[in-house]
Amino acid sequence: MEINIQKKVLEANETQADINRQFFKKHNTFVLNMMSSPGSGKTETLCRTLGKLMPGIRVGVIVGDICTTNDADRLEVTGARVTQINTDKFGGDCHLAANLILDSAQRLGCGDLDLLIVENIGNLVCPAEFDIGEDARVVVLSVTEGEDKPLKYPLMFRVADVAILNKIDLLPYLDFDAGLAVDNMKKVHPRLPVFEISAKTEEGFEPWLEWLKINVFEKTGTGL
């Protein structure tokens, strides 16, 4: 006997993501899901970004890692409200799912935040599959990785709304072809905005900050 089902397997996650989205909409909080492979410089990019945005913009950060609070400790120095999710107690998951986000956001006192950044677990595969109720997704690629990463991990670059090419201060010392890396991102996602930055020197930061501020102000309804 065949029983017809026709159901999305990740439906429970999508339902929770919609609940999260309604919650963030109610509080006028812009939510950014930041994803990359491990070691691309997400945390340093965030530390520098928060330094430029606060106190004018009220920022909270949810940091996902399998283990340790190292990233949260670094981010707390900026003065932002930070909470860490360790997924080892959930079986060492390689991504943050929607059900982990709402509790963390409430713990941060999300009600008066303008911007909530979720630093996802370093991984170019699984986080791309899981909607967490975010407004936008940013993928970070660094010049110490291969130029062909966008072609090897197309879903991640396809679902991203914006990309950062980080560590450009290292370009003089590497064989990395930044133009080729950007071309590969555009092959997967032709209209993807790409910001070439160095989190260390803050080169190229202005267009990235501008993009972020415009999106925050559109959501919060406040002026530039």
Added chain:
Amino acid sequence: MHEMGIAQELVKIAIDSIPDDIENPKVEILNLKIGKLASVVEHSLTFCFEIIAKDTPLEDARLDIDFVPVTVHCKSCNNGWELTGPVFKCPFCEDGDVEMLTGREIEITSLELAD
């Protein structure tokens, strides 16, 4: 990598779909639809499913996966085609306003019970 979580959902959804009045149900086949761009590795999913399905009506059930091709549509020139690689630029008008129609599915379509 997240196949364990997907396997858990598969088993949960399948068990919830079996009518209560069937005594000692035994699922033989679980039919799935998985897009080629979905981040699911078949042998990882099968491996995880075997672990999760143990001691449930799905123990020893086979996963029958229908892989869905990545199809896209160019909003600029209205052409549609099937992708054979990760390049999403429109080959007809060279524009990039291309939307994905299929290829990200992770769905259970049906299950087949033993008589």
